[in-house]
Amino acid sequence: MAEYRRPGVYIQDVGSGARPITGVGTSTAAFLGVAPQADAHLRKPVFVTSWPGFQRRFQGDGQGSTPLSFAVDGFFQNGGARLYVVNLGQDATTISADDLETLSAMEGISLIAAPGFTDADSVEAILTNCETRKDRFAVLDMAEGGAIADLARTQDQGGLRPRNALQGMAAVYAPWIEVRDPETGEMIACPPSGHICGAYAGNDSTRGVHHAPANLPLRGALGLSRLFTDADQDILAPACVNAIRQFSDGIRIWGARTLTGADSEWRYVNIRRLLTLIELSIQQGTRWAVFEPNDDTLWKSIRRDVWEFLNMLWRDGALMGSSTQEAFFVRCDATTMTQDDLDAGRLIIEIGVAPVRPAEFVVIRIMQTTSDSEV
Incomplete structure (x- = not known):
């Protein structure tokens, strides 16, 4: 109790007792793949905040582009700002649990992608990691080529089979996009996951994670490896494949479904990511x-x-x-x-x-x- 010995005005700082809970970040991504300079920072997470920063660390002189470098460029073009890059080296042909373990100590990663790794083992490792941790959302690529029906059947016969226990911790996108190689200037088809992650991050910062990351222009995409029609999407949407479409006003992301299926409460990307935000924020804030x-x-x-x-x-x-x-x-x-x-x-x-x-x-x-x- 303070003592007051003379008349006057006294000011006291009194705590309210409230401990505000702040929302955790949702737009930090991690990419795994093969860097142009295949021996640079091998199997070590490197934090980059710009395309020039990636070039300084992973490009090297006279090195050609890779799916990883295209993804990083697309990430920053579409609004991404925080990215961890893991270079797996030139001999990497699949993603393993050990590869993902390199990111286990990195806090705050909410998006994960392995551009171009579409084999069943890689997809299984990524899905299992996200399902176990419950704090990261996977953005996956479909294999390039194949008939529309083959894309829709991939969930039953390949790496993207339905997983009822997954609770919507992943989404897949098709087709591949055509971009201009920043090194040679040539047009090249590349997997879209890096660009998609950037669009997620940009959408989170401008509109909020609760807005579906769809009907968004895909910056850096100058063409598509194939043009989906409405009839094609009638087949792809029930199979939980998010289409990237060419419209009169440009190339846009035209889907926001997770891999859980149409009857799941985790059907939409934004619902899953919003609930993850709530869960992690309250966990940390209490x-x-x-x-x-x-x-x-x-x-x-x-x-x-x-x-x-x-x-x-x-x-x-x-x-x-x-x-x-x-x-x-x-x-x-x-x-x-x-x-x-x-x-x-x-x-x-x-x-x-x-x-x-x-x-x-x-x-x-x-x-x-x-x-x-x-x-």
Whole structure:
């Protein structure tokens, strides 16, 4: 208690007790592949923030471009800003669990791609890594060529088979895109995953992770290795293959589905990534509660902090509802924990959210009327 010995105005700083939860980053990516200078920084994650920065570290003099270098260039062209690059060396033909282990200590990576590695073993390793960690989303490439029906069947017969336990931690895109080689100036077909990751990152920073990363122009893409029609997409969309389409206003990403299937609650890329953002942010933002007394005082603090975080997301348009009661709920009290939980030191928070889903199918109804009809 302060002592006041003379008349006057006294100022005291009093803490509010609130511990604001901030959203984790969603746009840091990691690419694995073969660099133009195949022996540069071999199997070591290197952080780069620009295309010239990548060139200085991995290009070398007189070295030709690779799928990895095209991906890095496309990432920065489309709005990416933070990227880890792992050069696997010239003998790399597939992605293994050991390759992904090189990124295990890197915090904050939310997107992962291996441009051009489309074999079943590589895809399996990437999917397993994302499913196990639950904090990274994989952007995959389809193999180049093949009939439309073959692309749709890939999930059943190849590396992109359905995985009900995956919970939507990956999406796949086709076809390959045509880009201009920054070294030679020639037009070359390359896998699109790097450009797609850049579009994700740019979309996150300008509109928010809750907006579907679709109907976005793909910068740096000057052509497509094949042109999909509406009829083609009728086959690809149910197979969870996101098409890249050529329209009159340019080349655009024309799909935002994960690999889980049409009947899954994790059907859309933005829903999965938004829930990952919520999960990780609350996990990090409530670490202070570890070893605190598990009583009503703690529960009230947890409810307050989590409520404020979800309220911020709702105000940003990430959650559905005209009121907070419709958009989300937070429970942390005697109803969420049993005496066994309390005895074991478990603090259990129950959270429900109503994410905004994409208007994927816009239906316009037109009715013809006569001049005698009442309007």
